Amino acid sequence: MALTKADMAERLFEDLGLNKREAKEMVEGFYEEIRDSLANNRQVKLSGFGNFDLRDKKQRPGRNPKTGEEIPISARRVVTFRPGQKLKARVEAYAGSKQQ
Amino acid sequence: MTKSELIEKLAARQTQLSLKDVELVVKCILEHMAQSLAKGERIEIRGFGSFSLHYRAPRVGRNPKTGQSVELEGKYVPHFKPGKELRERVNSALEENG
Numbered sequence: 129m130a131l132t133k134a135d136m137a138e139r140l141f142e143d144l145g146l147n148k149r150e151a152k153e154m155v156e157g158f159y160e161e162i163r164d165s166l167a168n169n170r171q172v173k174l175s176g177f178g179n180f181d182l183r184d185k186k187q188r189p190g191r192n193p194k195t196g197e198e199i200p201i202s203a204r205r206v207v208t209f210r211p212g213q214k215l216k217a218r219v220e221a222y223a224g225s226k227q228q
Numbered sequence: 229m230t231k232s233e234l235i236e237k238l239a240a241r242q243t244q245l246s247l248k249d250v251e252l253v254v255k256c257i258l259e260h261m262a263q264s265l266a267k268g269e270r271i272e273i274r275g276f277g278s279f280s281l282h283y284r285a286p287r288v289g290r291n292p293k294t295g296q297s298v299e300l301e302g303k304y305v306p307h308f309k310p311g312k313e314l315r316e317r318v319n320s321a322l323e324e325n326g
Contacts, residue, residue, distance in 0.1 A: 130270040165229040167317040205322035209308030
């Protein structure tokens with residue numbers, strides 16, 4: 129089961145005592161503010177968690193994998209996530225020992 | 229935008245919670261996300277994207293200082309895949325403003 133916005137709102141209700149409406153609005157706002165910043169070409173840095181960076185890609189040659197036809201992949205801006213040291217260490221420690 | 233700027237913007241969206249409360253909210257959300265990933269659970273936020281773990285195979289690395297080779301174990305790293313709405317908004321900003 130994946131973690132969803134509803135789970136996060138529930139946690140805000142349980143741990144911080146926000147009412148359900150406030151909790152839902154906070155979780156919604158959290159992702160909306162990050163999206164807005166990125167849409168305005170501003171990187172987002174959340175210390176301890178990671179950074180959302182923006183990269184401008186030039187047009188490059190591509191191919192339709194089905195037909196083999198050559199079609200250019202247009203220039204675009206993409207979001208990349210760089211996990212911070214703390215998050216990397218937590219994921220490595222637990223998932224590594226658990227699943228290997 | 230930094231975490232403290234995010235906290236300020238979120239606080240400005242409403243009137244019920246103090247800046248201090250909103251700070252706790254942001255910390256709670258980030259901690260919840262980190263906990264999920266640390267136990268190998270995915271995160272799915274519609275319109276934003278999904279976080280999952282990617283496996284990195286074991287390999288022989290090198291200590292850059294001494295040049296000595298070291299066996300590195302396989303490990304998991306966090307991975308983010310932007311969702312459709314985020315991809316489109318970021319990309320249309322490029323098309324509009326160059």
